[in-house]
Amino acid sequence: MKRREFIKGVAGSAVAWPLAVRAQQAEIPVIGFLSSRSSDDSKFLVRAFLDGLKEIGFSEGNIGIEYRWADGKYDELPNLVTDLINRKVRAIVTAGSETSALAAKSATATIPIVFATGDDPVKGGLVSSINRPNGNITGATGSASVLVAKRLELIRELLPQARVIGFLVNPKGTNQKDDVAEAQAAARSLAMDLVLVTASDEIELDRAFSTLSERRANALSVNLDPFFAARRNKIIALAAHYQIPTMYYFDYWTRDGGLISYGTNLSNVYRQCGVYVGKILRGAKPSELPVVQPTTFELVINNKTAKELGLTVPATLLARADDIIE
Secondary structure, eight states: OOHHHHHHHHHHHHHHHHHHHHHHHHHSOEEEEEESSOTGGGHHHHHHHHHHHHHTTOOTTTOEEEEEEOTTOGGGHHHHHHHHHHTTOSEEEEESSHHHHHHHHHHOSSSOEEEEESSOTTTTTSOSOSSSOOTTEEEEEOOGGGGHHHHHHHHHHHOTTOOEEEEEEOTTSTTHHHHHHHHHHHHHHTTOEEEEEEOSSHHHHHHHHHHHHHTTOSEEEEOOOHHHHHTHHHHHHHHHHTTOOEEESSHHHHHTTOSEEEEOOHHHHHHHHHHHHHHHHTTOOGGGSOOBOOSOOEEEEEHHHHHHTTOOOOHHHHHHOSEEEO
């Protein structure tokens, strides 16, 4: 081969190769990941989601993911989901709360949506049926919000003499109205006074714990909310500072130093979302995929935190715990 022809061929390959790579990259499906939580707070959940995708044969090598984080600022969700739609994503995963899913559902009736939520998706208006979700949306729920009364019962078992209990909610959350009503009913049945405190920013969190201290609350139950999840280290620290025994809704709170939690394993919820997204990319329709519900709930107790609060956890409660952190 002549030198001039060789150089010409190499030059042609140099041009064709990037074009081929770009064409190959263009064929890689891209999905959107919309969360009302923060990225730092969600690392373990993203790992679980990616594990679910791998079960169906997708990895970061053959799929693209566009992440959008609201960091507890719910009013930013509509703009974030619009941005994902403009990027022509093949599916949208909504995480963190029902609020994310509702924002996506309002924005598109054609792009498949897979939600991860702790709320009741039927009551929240996401789907018309658990077994036969309608339209372009399905997902998995941790059902954390339906356990409000059970958590108050467990607090009473932990603290038999408790008479005043706090209930922390985010007034901007979609689940707060129903959950407050359930907490009030449960408190009445347990002959306890419920002190409702609200917070949707850092200053209000400090004020909420100050109010609980002034009202001499014997304990506190933190309601399900992504804003609280993203600030769990602050909430755990405030509970320790004010010496208020506190119940949480997912186990990772307790593993991070909280006293006690009761709920489903959230990582399993996100893994199932990854499985569903993979199935949809393989051709399944959201309406053919029933909403996944938890079959078990975990009671986790941090005995180290209990001792720091001067509490002795009843043996009956320890015997029922799925995990005890010493």
